[in-house]
Amino acid sequence: MSQPTRRSASPAGQTSASPYATGGTSKRQRSQAMQSRVRSTLGVLAALIVAVLFLLPLFWMVSSSLKPEYQVLESPPRWLPHPVAWSNYPEALTYVPFGRYALNTLFIAVMVILGHVLSCTLVAYGFARFRAPGKKALFLVLLATMMLPYPVTMVPLYILFSRIGWVNSFWPLIVPAFFGSPFYIFLLRQFFLTLPPDLEDAARVDGASTLQTIWNVILPASRPAMATVAIFSFQAVWNDFLPPLIYLHDQTKYTISLGLSFFRSTYDVRWGYLMAASLVTMLPVVILFFLAQRLFIQGITLTGLKEG
Amino acid sequence: MAAKSQALPSPRRRAGGFARRETITFYLLIAPWLLGFLLFVLGPMLASLGISFTRWDLLSPAKLIGLDNYEKLFTRDPLFWQSLKVTAVYTAVYVPLELAGGLVLAMLMNQKIRGVSVFRTIYYLPSVLPAVAFIVVWIWILHPDVGLINTLLSYVGVDGPRWLANPRWSLPALLMMSLWGLGRGMVIYLASLQGIPKHLYEAAAIDGASGWQSFRKITLPLLTPTIFFNLVLSIISTFQTFTGAFVATNGGPLDSTLFYVLYLYRQAFQFFNMGYASALAWVLFVIIMVLTLVIVRTSDRWVYYEGERG
Numbered sequence: 001m002s003q004p005t006r007r008s009a010s011p012a013g014q015t016s017a018s019p020y021a022t023g024g025t026s027k028r029q030r031s032q033a034m035q036s037r038v039r040s041t042l043g044v045l046a047a048l049i050v051a052v053l054f055l056l057p058l059f060w061m062v063s064s065s066l067k068p069e070y071q072v073l074e075s076p077p078r079w080l081p082h083p084v085a086w087s088n089y090p091e092a093l094t095y096v097p098f099g100r101y102a103l104n105t106l107f108i109a110v111m112v113i114l115g116h117v118l119s120c121t122l123v124a125y126g127f128a129r130f131r132a133p134g135k136k137a138l139f140l141v142l143l144a145t146m147m148l149p150y151p152v153t154m155v156p157l158y159i160l161f162s163r164i165g166w167v168n169s170f171w172p173l174i175v176p177a178f179f180g181s182p183f184y185i186f187l188l189r190q191f192f193l194t195l196p197p198d199l200e201d202a203a204r205v206d207g208a209s210t211l212q213t214i215w216n217v218i219l220p221a222s223r224p225a226m227a228t229v230a231i232f233s234f235q236a237v238w239n240d241f242l243p244p245l246i247y248l249h250d251q252t253k254y255t256i257s258l259g260l261s262f263f264r265s266t267y268d269v270r271w272g273y274l275m276a277a278s279l280v281t282m283l284p285v286v287i288l289f290f291l292a293q294r295l296f297i298q299g300i301t302l303t304g305l306k307e308g
Numbered sequence: 309m310a311a312k313s314q315a316l317p318s319p320r321r322r323a324g325g326f327a328r329r330e331t332i333t334f335y336l337l338i339a340p341w342l343l344g345f346l347l348f349v350l351g352p353m354l355a356s357l358g359i360s361f362t363r364w365d366l367l368s369p370a371k372l373i374g375l376d377n378y379e380k381l382f383t384r385d386p387l388f389w390q391s392l393k394v395t396a397v398y399t400a401v402y403v404p405l406e407l408a409g410g411l412v413l414a415m416l417m418n419q420k421i422r423g424v425s426v427f428r429t430i431y432y433l434p435s436v437l438p439a440v441a442f443i444v445v446w447i448w449i450l451h452p453d454v455g456l457i458n459t460l461l462s463y464v465g466v467d468g469p470r471w472l473a474n475p476r477w478s479l480p481a482l483l484m485m486s487l488w489g490l491g492r493g494m495v496i497y498l499a500s501l502q503g504i505p506k507h508l509y510e511a512a513a514i515d516g517a518s519g520w521q522s523f524r525k526i527t528l529p530l531l532t533p534t535i536f537f538n539l540v541l542s543i544i545s546t547f548q549t550f551t552g553a554f555v556a557t558n559g560g561p562l563d564s565t566l567f568y569v570l571y572l573y574r575q576a577f578q579f580f581n582m583g584y585a586s587a588l589a590w591v592l593f594v595i596i597m598v599l600t601l602v603i604v605r606t607s608d609r610w611v612y613y614e615g616e617r618g
Contacts, residue, residue: 077454119340126337156352179344239438257440278441
């Protein structure tokens with residue numbers, strides 16, 4: 001880890017000195033270059049320290065997840081497990097039916113992704129391309145609902161879903177997705193506005209209906225935006241806690257987060273198992289994050305900045 | 309907004325029929341959201357207001373009791389005040405920390421250093437992790453005897469507190485835990501930091517401005533729209549803190565982490581006081597609305613908008 005520190009100091013120093021590099025080197029320029037070199041070395045050092053602080057919890061989790069039962073509560077704790085108890089993983093995952101929880105969550109996630117992509121595309125296209133009285137006001141309402149705290153509607157929604165017999169089923173977690181979500185509608189609308197309208201005009205001249213235009217022209221041009229919606233939806237479902245907690249009562253219907261919370265409240269002495277289960281819970285999101293980091297960041301900055 | 313008008317073939321010459329057809333298409337396209345808004349947002353909000361004037365356990369019919377729930381809440385319920393206090397104190401400490409911390413991380417990542425994308429990934433990673441797993445890991449890290457924090461403290465001769473089990477340290481412990489998620493704010497800051505034109509800094513450097521001066525006079529003013537945005541989002545989400553309190557401490561010890569939404573959850577789904585819970589929900593809604601409005605109203609005093617963007 002020390003190597004990048006040494007090497008990175010010089011290019012940073014060069015670039016910040018470059019605006020003055022035209023007229024030879026004076027004393028002032030040299031001391032400035034020196035100063036910026038010191039500053040960038042300090043910067044790298046700070047970045048490294050923060051990185052270690054951010055990684056330590058993960059390291060601790062992995063290390064604890066591989067400790068044999070008798071070593072987990074040893075004081076003072078060891079930094080590395082010895083021997084390595086790989087068996088914690090299969091044992092933890094069968095102690096509580098994590099496979100079932102993962103499948104439940106996956107099913108909900110796929111349905112929610114489908115719902116969001118279908119509904120948000122239509123709504124966002126409407127907001128991006130059509131003029132109508134009341135549109136501006138409706139768009140403001142849409143933006144406002146993005147800020148609406150879930151707890152405010154939580155109780156009546158529960159009563160509504162319990163009246164139609166949907167409590168203890170996946171429906172309350174899935175069906176609302178087919179009615180759009182302000183966050184993704186906004187994200188897609190912003191994206192559609194960047195698409196040149198020529199292709200759509202051409203399609204319309206050829207007699208394509210609005211739905212045909214969306215299907216044949218907009219969707220193929222919007223793959224990165226759709227991927228962002230899908231990834232964010234997956235992550236949201238995988239991480240969601242309060243709604244599943246309210247609606248899912250049967251253990252066989254638990255989502256992964258609910259299962260982990262249940263595991264923790266029931267077996268909280270078996271920390272090796274708990275850490276193994278936590279790591280497995282994190283894994284899909286972490287993998288997805290590494291595969292699509294750019295999309296994650298784009299999604300956040302897009303909705304975070306435009307019209308902010 | 310310009311793209312929208314271009315989208316239509318010669319909007320100036322549109323006939324009435326065309327405009328009407330366009331209106332119909334618009335409303336058909338947004339129908340799913342509009343329906344969802346009425347069904348899952350506006351309807352429930354109004355229903356919530358109505359239910360808050362009743363006593364209702366879902367088993368027997370709802371009984372209209374006027375403002376009793378609100379009266380009880382404000383005058384006879386110490387737990388309401390406790391939950392409000394916990395949430396307000398936590399928000400007041402956490403939000404500034406999050407804003408400043410996210411900015412510091414973003415500034416670190418805005419340097420030209422080797423491996424900057426690796427650092428950025430490391431900082432950002434914790435904030436995408438599932439909340440429950442994130443919290444379970446921290447419960448273990450905060451373990452009083454063999455946890456990471458107290459182990460590190462013991463190296464420097466400090467006997468660490470019992471964190472989540474001690475009413476004085478439980479809230480600071482949750483605070484420390486949340487700081488692991490600073491990367492989210494960082495990403496938003498970073499995007500706007502990178503949008504600041506380099507020539508501004510070059511001009512300032514030629515005029516002999518120090519690093520701190522260009523931060524104060526260039527970076528900070530140009531970041532105020534982002535700070536404003538982060539501030540609003542951060543307050544709204546911190547006021548709704550639930551999962552950490554539920555999983556890590558379940559409100560304890562001695563109600564020291566009884567967050568507002570946790571109390572609301574208990575009233576609704578453990579005691580089935582739907583009327584009372586709805587009153588709590590509306591009070592939360594009003595608090596968040598007022599806070600947001602205050603920030604928005606005062607924003608023209610400190611948020612800087614570039615002329616062309618305004």
